[in-house]
Amino acid sequence: MKMSRRDAMALAAAAANAQTGMPELCRMTASDLSKKLRARTVSAREVLDAHLRQIERVNPKVNAIITLVADAARNRARQADEAAAKGRFLGPLHGLPIAHKDLQDTKGIRTTYGSPIFKDYVPTQNTLTIERIYQAGAVPIGKTNVPEFGAGSQTFNPVFGATRNPYDLTKTCGGSSGGAAVALACGMVPIADGSDTGGSLRNPASFCGVVGFRSSPGRVARYPTANAWSTISVTGPMARTVADTALFFSAIAGPDPRVPLSIHEPGTRFLAPLDRSFKGVRIAWAPDFAGIPFDRRIRDVFQSRRKNFESLGAIVEDASPDMTGADESFKVLRALSFYQQHAPKLQKYPGQIKATVIEEIERGAKLTSREIMEAEELRSKLFARFGEFLSKYEYLVLPVTQVPPFDINHPYITEIEGRKMGSYIEWMRSCCYITATTHPAISVPGGLTSDGLPVGIQIVGRHHADFEVLQLAFAFEQTMPQLWPSIAGANGA
Numbered sequence: 389m390k391m392s393r394r395d396a397m398a399l400a401a402a403a404a405n406a407q408t409g410m411p412e413l414c415r416m417t418a419s420d421l422s423k424k425l426r427a428r429t430v431s432a433r434e435v436l437d438a439h440l441r442q443i444e445r446v447n448p449k450v451n452a453i454i455t456l457v458a459d460a461a462r463n464r465a466r467q468a469d470e471a472a473a474k475g476r477f478l479g480p481l482h483g484l485p486i487a488h489k490d491l492q493d494t495k496g497i498r499t500t501y502g503s504p505i506f507k508d509y510v511p512t513q514n515t516l517t518i519e520r521i522y523q524a525g526a527v528p529i530g531k532t533n534v535p536e537f538g539a540g541s542q543t544f545n546p547v548f549g550a551t552r553n554p555y556d557l558t559k560t561c562g563g564s565s566g567g568a569a570v571a572l573a574c575g576m577v578p579i580a581d582g583s584d585t586g587g588s589l590r591n592p593a594s595f596c597g598v599v600g601f602r603s604s605p606g607r608v609a610r611y612p613t614a615n616a617w618s619t620i621s622v623t624g625p626m627a628r629t630v631a632d633t634a635l636f637f638s639a640i641a642g643p644d645p646r647v648p649l650s651i652h653e654p655g656t657r658f659l660a661p662l663d664r665s666f667k668g669v670r671i672a673w674a675p676d677f678a679g680i681p682f683d684r685r686i687r688d689v690f691q692s693r694r695k696n697f698e699s700l701g702a703i704v705e706d707a708s709p710d711m712t713g714a715d716e717s718f719k720v721l722r723a724l725s726f727y728q729q730h731a732p733k734l735q736k737y738p739g740q741i742k743a744t745v746i747e748e749i750e751r752g753a754k755l756t757s758r759e760i761m762e763a764e765e766l767r768s769k770l771f772a773r774f775g776e777f778l779s780k781y782e783y784l785v786l787p788v789t790q791v792p793p794f795d796i797n798h799p800y801i802t803e804i805e806g807r808k809m810g811s812y813i814e815w816m817r818s819c820c821y822i823t824a825t826t827h828p829a830i831s832v833p834g835g836l837t838s839d840g841l842p843v844g845i846q847i848v849g850r851h852h853a854d855f856e857v858l859q860l861a862f863a864f865e866q867t868m869p870q871l872w873p874s875i876a877g878a879n880g881a
Contacts (some may be wrong), residue, residue, distance in 0.1 A: 554570055669782050
């Protein structure tokens with residue numbers, strides 16, 4: 389972890405006061421911290437210092453936060469406290485520490501995209517999401533690790549190395565928002581931003597026992613972007629609880645006049661209470677989703693959670709939508725997206741980009757107008773069928789991932805239950821296929837496998853029903869215990 393001498397001294401000072409276990413403030417939810425900050429029973433500087441101590445204690449073991457800006461964070465926390473002393477609060481995220489995914493441009497903070505090409509790059513502007521986070525009063529502490537250019541659901545790159553799963557340091561944390569998920573799971577931050585194309589919010593949330601929300605495209609306006617009309621990628625929130633996810637989401641959701649897909653509802657909508665009765669609500673339960681293979685350990689945990697949804701009074705029935713065309717359309721649109729974003733880099737920096745990224749760029753370059761047209765036709769039909777399916781059921785519930793966290797030395801999964809995977813992304817079809825539908829989906833902790841690895845439950849809602857997805861996720865969460873990896877020291881370990 390590269391940092392200035394001054395930041396290193398700040399961390400050393402924090403470490404001098406560190407206790408054996410996690411500081412109490414790091415165990416709190418973002419919602420509870422926010423209440424304490426607003427009641428002025430704790431200061432933003434105290435909250436920040438506690439999280440810096442936790443970073444010093446745990447981050448060297450997991451490598452989640454790869455650029456730290458402790459000095460700047462202390463200045464920001466001081467400003468928050470000075471405003472609070474005058475009875476003024478900076479926004480819904482006032483005083484909350486946050487780490488940004490290293491794919492988000494952050495003005496004045498190194499942003500590498502996990503690539504050696506950009507290992508010393510410092511942007512001169514923020515993305516719209518980062519601007520909204522700052523305007524909401526959060527305290528940025530640095531950047532979280534990603535796979536190179538966000539390609540793949542395994543977080544490693546040649547600049548910073550791999551990020552380790554806090555439940556088992558020999559396993560991957562998933563990706564591409566892997567550093568964010570680990571930082572949350574270990575109590576190093578209470579909220580973290582991420583992004584999702586084929587599962588990059590949902591997969592690491594599942595692998596690390598936290599919450600990741602892929603909202604409807606346009607719910608969080610993305611700017612700047614190479615293709616403002618694309619629905620394949622979204623920016624979104626991660627946290628340890630659904631309520632914290634909704635709190636964070638309220639600050640970044642909302643339209644922007646430069647973004648054509650903007651959903652014209654304010655983010656404040658997501659500050660409403662999440663409580664709701666689910667008596668009689670119909671839920672499609674899909675352990676055999678789309679006929680794709682699932683590891684038996686995933687199946688066992690998933691099936692054991694059915695009773696939790698039934699305990700809410702919901703009507704849970706085995707049912708799975710027809711996902712014909714999801715695979716073909718997703719792969720074409722993903723390749724097209726990579727070509728749009730990264731083709732100039734491949735020409736300028738030959739031999740400096742990892743193979744899987746090159747494969748996507750080259751595939752995108754070879755796409756014909758007919759292939760793109762057919763992909764859009766397939767996706768149009770898929771959307772219509774999926775919408776019809778969800779007119780009978782309000783929700784679809786399925787596993788987030790097809791496998792539990794795997795060996796950190798394996799770039800990706802090549803076989804599931806005897807079935808070969810055709811590419812580096814194919815083992816994530818339980819997420820990719822949902823991406824193709826454009827419907828909102830969330831990963832919520834669903835328990836542990838018999839060998840102690842987290843498994844996420846994926847809740848998918850109707851078109852633009854983002855708030856309703858949060859409501860069912862919140863209700864399900866109330867039936868589950870809080871997960872903490874032992875490395876975090878939440879119990880004083």
